[in-house]
Amino acid sequence: MTHKAAIIGGGVIGGGWAARFLLNGWDVAVFDPHPEARRKIDEVLAGARRALPALYDRALPPEGALSFHDTLADAVAGADWVQESVPERLDLKHRVLAEIDAAAPDHAVIGSSTSGFKPSDLAAQGARVIVAHPFNPVYLLPLVELAGEAESCARADTLLRGIGMRPLTLRREIDAHIADRLLEAVWRECLWLLTDGIATTEEIDDAIRMGFGLRWAQMGIFETYRIAGGEAGMRHFMEQFGPALEWPWTKLMDVPEFTPELVDLIAGQSDAQSGHMSIRELERLRDDNLVGILRALRKTGAGAGGVIAEHERSLGQAEGIPQAALVETVRRAVPQTWADYNGHMNEAHYLEIGAQATDRFMEMIGAGPDYIAAGKSYFTVENHLCYHDEVKVGETLVVTTQVVAGAGKKMHLFHRICRGEVVAATMETLLLHVDLTTRRACPPEAGVERTLTQYAEAHAGLDAPVELARHVGAKR
Ligand SMILES: NC(=O)c1ccc[n+]([C@@H]2O[C@H](COP(=O)([O-])OP(=O)(O)OC[C@H]3O[C@@H](n4cnc5c(N)ncnc54)[C@H](O)[C@@H]3O)[C@@H](O)[C@H]2O)c1
Incomplete structure (x- = not known):
């Protein structure tokens, strides 16, 4: 009903x-x-x-x-x-x-x-x-x-x-x-920081969203401080920071007395709350959660995610030089958010990393974000993934890209997704060049076409990957 x-x-x-x-x-x-x-x-x-x-x-x-x-x-x-x-x-x-x-x-x-x-x-x-x-x-x-x-x-x-x-x-x-009482206490301190000319609204927001706000989001305050106490845990944390309660760290000075009973109360409740996990386990959980949250924020550029996106842009990319050797298009660690229930990289993310390789290759031939913003791009029309080996969270994957064909509207790429010497997967991808205004296929700009042709010619002497001839279920 x-x-x-x-x-x-x-x-x-x-x-x-x-x-x-x-x-x-x-x-x-x-x-x-x-x-x-x-x-x-x-x-x-x-x-x-x-x-x-x-x-x-x-x-x-x-x-x-x-x-x-x-x-x-x-x-x-x-x-x-x-x-x-x-x-x-x-x-x-x-x-x-x-x-x-x-x-x-x-x-x-x-x-x-x-x-x-x-x-x-x-x-x-x-x-x-x-x-x-x-x-x-x-x-x-x-x-x-x-x-x-x-x-x-x-x-x-x-x-x-x-x-x-x-x-x-x-x-x-x-x-x-409970919650508004906590928020109100923080709010009152914020107003003091502002009126005392210590920080601006933006600086106070940064102090929250770039640091402890992210920890609070996934572990609150007590579990976070339990970790801060290291292997000695909550009791140690309180012994370290308890005396600060009487120091003028906040304007809010009506504080409970830091008695052994208070320490026992908090340590006991913290054990009941989090004692089923070791500090190392809690740290790992915290880090996995932070990676997930930060990756989501990176996508929108908000808060701490903006810092990561900016830092990432400053990281060097492999220089793609047209030569017989394959070009490295991706080098990255496998984040926890890509794991399946076995702790292995889920199949969908092999496609994701292949798509990242394509994006990077497009940049290398001059069809990067500026080219797309100006109204032209490549659209994927077909992919073929072969899964050869499992990949674990934290491992580094390197993708090399081979141009199978690149002429006119078509770009046919072959990515090898490697873990060390092992080819963990391959992805064959066919893309068509499109005009983003008409949404129809069209030839690329001359500069892009020229660079793509150079790659295609340089790779023409390489052996064709065996996976190119495969269909789903074909014998290896
Ligand atoms: N805004 C927040 O973040 C937030 C969060 C949690 C709880 N609250 C609480 O929720 C309540 C509402 O807050 P809000 O932010 O939605 O306010 P609001 O001003 O956006 O909405 C109040 C609505 O009540 C209507 N209203 C006024 N008199 C009415 C009546 N006699 N009968 C029916 N409707 C009437 C108004 O037309 C208005 O649409 C408050 O008690 C507030 O403390 C607000």
């Missing part, structure tokens, strides 16, 4: 909730008196449809039905979940929650997105409500902080897991819950 969610207040957060529920197969009914509410939700939904399914390798459930209502009572009728996301004003929340409580089915979970109010603040006038505090964008970030009546929080926990979220139920209510 399809679940139904009612979204009361469809701004930034309500829109994100609507998208999260809809894309997970729930029907969603929205009430927001703002004349632009429908347009704003449609825009959030368009973003969510682009992003959320990209996280998964399986299809999400069929989208639920979205409806807009003129009254709050209409929207919440028959709902299993009602999410209040109106502006952060207690009087307004009280009024809206009273209306929701009166109209919502008995079994419905009533959650409030409030960033800072405690459930007891929200329920001060008797409304049934729990805090269900999400993070923007709600359709992508899993965390929801739950606080309030235990049985409702338990039901909320189950339902939220069903839509791919990670509920965190507070042991007791506090202003701003």
Whole structure:
């Protein structure tokens, strides 16, 4: 049976909730008196449809039905979940929650997105409500902080897991819950750094995104510090840095006393959290995660990824000289993100490295990014991969490229993907030169054609690779 969610207040957060529920197969009914509410939700939904399914390798459930209502009572009728996301004003929340409580089915979970109010603040006038505090964008970030009546929080926990979220139920209510309390502490220090003229907004952002922000993203603070303690672990870390609590490192000087009991408490909880892995194992996990995150950032050029992209551009590329010897087009390590469940390079990445070799070869003949930006390029029309040997994460692969034929619109290349002396795979690829405006094949510019011809002539004397004659399943 399809679940139904009612979204009361469809701004930034309500829109994100609507998208999260809809894309997970729930029907969603929205009430927001703002004349632009429908347009704003449609825009959030368009973003969510682009992003959320990209996280998964399986299809999400069929989208639920979205409806807009003129009254709050209409929207919440028959709902299993009602999410209040109106502006952060207690009087307004009280009024809206009273209306929701009166109209919502008995079994419905009533959650409030409030960033800072405690459930007891929200329920001060008797409304049934729990805090269900999400993070923007709600359709992508899993965390929801739950606080309030235990049985409702338990039901909320189950339902939220069903839509791919990670509920965190507070042991007791506090202003701003856990995450906003942390964020607020950092924010206050940022404002001091700014007003004291110590750093600019950009420098503060760099201090986060170029360094510890990346560690926090995958291990939080305690697991990260456990590693920082080295083999001696958490206890050692605290002994080293504990005394700093009393030094003027922050403006926030109301700190807990650094007692042996506090050290025991943290060391014990850290053991329970991370003790199943050695420090070396944690380091490897951290590094693999960082490689994955940094590679994603490199693609967009954002944050620390921009630094890597820039550094990469400064790394020398093999000079391609037209001669009988094959040209080296790629030399690279196999990243962890290319591994399959066996720790070996997954078959798709043999194609990826072959495509990198083609890109590099195009650069060598003058058909690199500038040529493409000016409106011409080569498009791949056919590939043939032969897998000869397995490759492990961390190994270095070198690709050499042979021009089988290069004349007119056609470019026919043969890449050998080598691990040391071993040819781990080969890739034969046929490309056609195209005009990017008409999307039709056309001859290359004279300079590109000339260089390609030089390579083709230089390689003409080489033996034809045996793989060229193969079809799938042909005897070796
Ligand atoms: N923005 C964030 O990053 C963030 C993150 C987590 C939680 N929150 C919390 O979510 C809640 C909403 O914040 P937001 O950023 O989406 O605000 P917003 O201003 O973008 O959206 C609020 C929406 O509520 C609508 N609204 C106003 N009165 C209403 C009423 N009586 N009935 C129905 N709808 C009404 C408005 O038209 C508006 O579309 C707040 O409690 C906020 O603390 C915000």
